[in-house]
Amino acid sequence: MATHAILAEKTVSISALRNNPAQYFSDQPIAVLSHNKPAGYVVGAELFEYMMKVIETQTEARSFEARFRPSVAQLKELRARGAELVLEMTPEDMEDYEE
Template structure:
């Protein structure tokens, strides 16, 4: 049996009837969309999706910073005037 990773769930039929009402009722939380009682998708409000993308971007930038810190040994110091 698959886990449902949301407190709210709705069938595809319910989603088709009134998607706006589902989003409003969820209060910003994800909604598991079920097909034959199995999760097939998760519906989240745009603000939540944007926040997730921002967190992913921050994580990826953190990885780049860690990579570049290892390159610090081979860096050449120069003054701003030399640029």
């Protein structure tokens, strides 16, 4: 027999939820059970909006890291400068490199 994690303090059967769903929208998640297994969760509008803001903040934080990557223009400039440096190398400089 498998056990299922219920990530809420309160539960409601799917049958009871169908009878009067509005009474279950609250500031705490409520697990909806079907055959004594979690089928989903019900949350109130305020909690849902808060959860969306948290997700958005985390997404923005992850995309912020991407700003530190070089742009296409910067990569082209680095490539051009690297090519210039290679062309400026003397035979003595090349002795340090092997295939």
